[in-house]
Amino acid sequence: MPDMQWLDGGITAVPGILASGMAAGIKPSGKKDLALVYSSAPARAAAVFTSNQVKGAPVVVSQEYIRDGRAQAILASSGCSNVCTGEQGIRDAREMTKTVGELLRIKPAQVLIAATGVIGQPLPMDKIRAALAKLVKGLSPQGGRSAAEAIMTTDTRPKEAALRIEIGGRPITIGGIAKGVGMLEPHLATMFCFLATDAMVASDALPRVLKRAVDGSLNRITVDGDQSTSDTVAVLANGLAENAPLERGSRGLREFARGFEAVVAKLASMLVADGEGATKVVEVSVRGARTRREALLAARSVANSPLVKTAVNGADPNWGRIMMALGKSPARVAQDKVAISVGDEALVEKGMLKAGARLDKIRALMAEPEYSISIDLGLGRGQDRVWTTDLSEEYVRINGKYTT
Amino acid sequence: MPDMQWLDGGITAVPGILASGMAAGIKPSGKKDLALVYSSAPARAAAVFTSNQVKGAPVVVSQEYIRDGRAQAILASSGCSNVCTGEQGIRDAREMTKTVGELLRIKPAQVLIAATGVIGQPLPMDKIRAALAKLVKGLSPQGGRSAAEAIMTTDTRPKEAALRIEIGGRPITIGGIAKGVGMLEPHLATMFCFLATDAMVASDALPRVLKRAVDGSLNRITVDGDQSTSDTVAVLANGLAENAPLERGSRGLREFARGFEAVVAKLASMLVADGEGATKVVEVSVRGARTRREALLAARSVANSPLVKTAVNGADPNWGRIMMALGKSPARVAQDKVAISVGDEALVEKGMLKAGARLDKIRALMAEPEYSISIDLGLGRGQDRVWTTDLSEEYVRINGKYTT
Numbered sequence: 002m003p004d005m006q007w008l009d010g011g012i013t014a015v016p017g018i019l020a021s022g023m024a025a026g027i028k029p030s031g032k033k034d035l036a037l038v039y040s041s042a043p044a045r046a047a048a049v050f051t052s053n054q055v056k057g058a059p060v061v062v063s064q065e066y067i068r069d070g071r072a073q074a075i076l077a078s079s080g081c082s083n084v085c086t087g088e089q090g091i092r093d094a095r096e097m098t099k100t101v102g103e104l105l106r107i108k109p110a111q112v113l114i115a116a117t118g119v120i121g122q123p124l125p126m127d128k129i130r131a132a133l134a135k136l137v138k139g140l141s142p143q144g145g146r147s148a149a150e151a152i153m154t155t156d157t158r159p160k161e162a163a164l165r166i167e168i169g170g171r172p173i174t175i176g177g178i179a180k181g182v183g184m185l186e187p188h189l190a191t192m193f194c195f196l197a198t199d200a201m202v203a204s205d206a207l208p209r210v211l212k213r214a215v216d217g218s219l220n221r222i223t224v225d226g227d228q229s230t231s232d233t234v235a236v237l238a239n240g241l242a243e244n245a246p247l248e249r250g251s252r253g254l255r256e257f258a259r260g261f262e263a264v265v266a267k268l269a270s271m272l273v274a275d276g277e278g279a280t281k282v283v284e285v286s287v288r289g290a291r292t293r294r295e296a297l298l299a300a301r302s303v304a305n306s307p308l309v310k311t312a313v314n315g316a317d318p319n320w321g322r323i324m325m326a327l328g329k330s331p332a333r334v335a336q337d338k339v340a341i342s343v344g345d346e347a348l349v350e351k352g353m354l355k356a357g358a359r360l361d362k363i364r365a366l367m368a369e370p371e372y373s374i375s376i377d378l379g380l381g382r383g384q385d386r387v388w389t390t391d392l393s394e395e396y397v398r399i400n401g402k403y404t405t
Numbered sequence: 406m407p408d409m410q411w412l413d414g415g416i417t418a419v420p421g422i423l424a425s426g427m428a429a430g431i432k433p434s435g436k437k438d439l440a441l442v443y444s445s446a447p448a449r450a451a452a453v454f455t456s457n458q459v460k461g462a463p464v465v466v467s468q469e470y471i472r473d474g475r476a477q478a479i480l481a482s483s484g485c486s487n488v489c490t491g492e493q494g495i496r497d498a499r500e501m502t503k504t505v506g507e508l509l510r511i512k513p514a515q516v517l518i519a520a521t522g523v524i525g526q527p528l529p530m531d532k533i534r535a536a537l538a539k540l541v542k543g544l545s546p547q548g549g550r551s552a553a554e555a556i557m558t559t560d561t562r563p564k565e566a567a568l569r570i571e572i573g574g575r576p577i578t579i580g581g582i583a584k585g586v587g588m589l590e591p592h593l594a595t596m597f598c599f600l601a602t603d604a605m606v607a608s609d610a611l612p613r614v615l616k617r618a619v620d621g622s623l624n625r626i627t628v629d630g631d632q633s634t635s636d637t638v639a640v641l642a643n644g645l646a647e648n649a650p651l652e653r654g655s656r657g658l659r660e661f662a663r664g665f666e667a668v669v670a671k672l673a674s675m676l677v678a679d680g681e682g683a684t685k686v687v688e689v690s691v692r693g694a695r696t697r698r699e700a701l702l703a704a705r706s707v708a709n710s711p712l713v714k715t716a717v718n719g720a721d722p723n724w725g726r727i728m729m730a731l732g733k734s735p736a737r738v739a740q741d742k743v744a745i746s747v748g749d750e751a752l753v754e755k756g757m758l759k760a761g762a763r764l765d766k767i768r769a770l771m772a773e774p775e776y777s778i779s780i781d782l783g784l785g786r787g788q789d790r791v792w793t794t795d796l797s798e799e800y801v802r803i804n805g806k807y808t809t
Contacts, residue, residue, distance in 0.1 A: 055732030055740040120725030321524030328459030336459045394798045
């Protein structure tokens with residue numbers, strides 16, 4: 002296991018990565034709303050996008066651009082998502098990448114693009130056109146925080162993480178910024194996670210490392226089960242560490258992947274803790290399922306159940322709701338084999354309240370801001386886990402009382 | 406189309422049907438909690454139950470009893486669901502049907518049983534044993550309302566419906582009572598719908614009529630997407646109308662089914678209007694799907710989306726959330742073909758805000774207690790619809806602040 006050293010800062014902790022954030026006037030509030038991440042050296046790149054069938058124009062354009070596995074910049078805006086905007090939206094997204102490409106002297110297709118915010122409205126292109134030169138001029142090795150701020154919507158704080166890891170005797174840095182989580186913002190917001198590394202990673206390895214890291218953390222957090230039309234995760238790997246290329250199947254790549262997953266997981270935990278109206282973060286782990294897939298389905302059913310989530314909000318050890326949520330999941334469940342614990346405290350055994358379960362202790366555990374619910378289905382060896390939040394009155398206020 | 410005449414009252418509007426409701430002390434509040442419906446003549450019966458894999462003991466016992474297609478009584482309790490109670494729960498349920506059967510001089514298997522309320526706790530059998538003779542003694546042709554009250558949990562009002570229809574020159578009566586809807590109660594409650602008719606229905610036709618009526622209405626209402634472990638719908642058909650038996654494929658059966666569906670649909674609309682914390686009832690209809698199944702999946706995805714439901718609560722014409730919910734559904738969606746209306750007002754065309762959409766008018770429509778959202782996917786001929794409620798702060802209060 003290689004040494005991992007957490008660093009201050011985020012994406013610009015990575016050598017050769019510059020960033021910039023500014024207020025272009027997209028947000029009526031006047032807050033920062035335009036962010037740029039730039040690698041001074043050409044970079045390999047990989048990205049994953051929302052699986053929603055309704056996709057924003059920036060997603061459509063970035064999906065096209067990423068096909069060659071290379072990118073040198075990520076341009077992101079907040080306040081207007083450029084979703085459901087038709088051909089005009091596609092043209093606007095292309096124009097933005099073209100302008101930034103010209104300013105950076107790279108091709109438009111080297112500029113990935115992402116947007117979050119109100120949907121169904123065209124981007125205020127006049128304001129954006131007026132801002133892009135300043136955005137590029139503002140690029141700096143200290144600009145990571147500013148970029149992290151410029152992608153925020155209902156996030157209450159910017160999210161950054163970075164670490165250094167030694168691979169084959171060379172220090173490698175991995176950093177990232179993120180925003181939102183699983184449909185958080187009043188107007189259809191979005192999860193962004195932008196990552197960078199100075200590692201030289203074989204071109205066929207980077208998409209796999211990214212996909213695995215996303216599956217292991219970002220795809221396992223849930224706030225409300227809804228799914229944005231703009232979710233985008235992207236990584237730039239510029240190779241400035243001059244390490245021997247990390248090839249598929251190599252020990253070096255495994256070590257890199259571990260560090261990479263740690264950064265993504267840290268950002269994911271920041272996202273879920275900042276979920277809309279969230280007062281708790283709960284790990285729901287399931288073992289004893291027939292398959293890993295069924296373990297995940299069962300965990301998701303519990304984690305997304307409004308009745309479980311309101312019980313979590315009320316710190317109520319209402320295990321019947323967990324049984325209900327398990328029973329309605331597509332995973333096979335035999336009710337008389339189910340065991341449930343909260344933290345280390347056994348609550349349910351053989352599908353019934355465990356004799357002598359210490360409910361007072363469990364209530365106290367559930368009053369904590371973070372704890373785990375562990376479920377054993379008693380049927381097989383499949384296990385998986387997800388992270389969820391509670392469903393609070395504040396969530397309803399944020400999402401219901403907003404008016405266009 | 407035969408004449409339908411709505412009647413006052415509910416299940417005891419049906420000739421030969423008696424009912425009774427009383428407080429047995431299961432509910433700490435002292436409210437009514439024990440209900441009995443009885444047909445003075447032997448009856449054909451059919452029932453459908455929750456599809457949750459975790460099932461209450463009464464569901465297990467009733468599923469066994471209904472196999473012969475006959476029943477003469479329905480015994481229902483509220484306040485304690487007898488779910489997750491192991492072998493003792495099964496024994497308790499059987500004992501209750503045995504006692505009532507002895508008092509009514511029918512076999513235990515002629516007594517269907519249902520329970521709703523707290524889960525994981527044994528029924529207070531001493532109190533129930535002490536009450537059953539009084540419950541049977543209380544049976545009366547005016548007892549329908551009392552039975553409807555005795556099955557309530559967080560329902561704010563009892564639900565009854567009855568109508569008369571003429572089939573082949575003979576008047577036929579159909580009546581029912583219902584409670585709850587789709588996981589409403591703080592402790593895992595339940596939807597019950599108990600129906601009766603004096604029609605003589607062929608034994609192989611009754612289960613089909615019931616299933617079709619349930620699919621058309623009760624299975625298309627949703628409050629929070631959660632699913633009780635105790636849902637039970639049952640019908641008794643005692644044949645006292647002395648009509649010619651309604652055989653499968655006959656015109657008479659079709660006419661009967663239409664009346665039966667009207668009663669079930671009326672009860673369903675009462676259920677959704679009384680959903681926990683609900684301030685609105687919204688019909689979500691989808692057409693233009695590739696198949697009817699996909700239309701239903703798309704409608705459900707919209708109807709269950711927390712973001713759509715909070716927008717409904719806030720009367721916010723946030724059509725982007727509807728697009729998002731369509732896009733995440735398993736149904737095929739092509740975003741540039743989607744059209745959405747609220748009431749008769751067009752809102753979205755070709756996946757974008759319709760030019761000239763009258764948002765003020767739509768906001769006013771959404772302030773009404775009932776309205777429809779109509780979606781055209783533009784892909785095929787599949788259509789279906791569901792009814793949903795908004796997600797209110799009150800829902801979270803009801804479900805979160807309750808402590809055991």
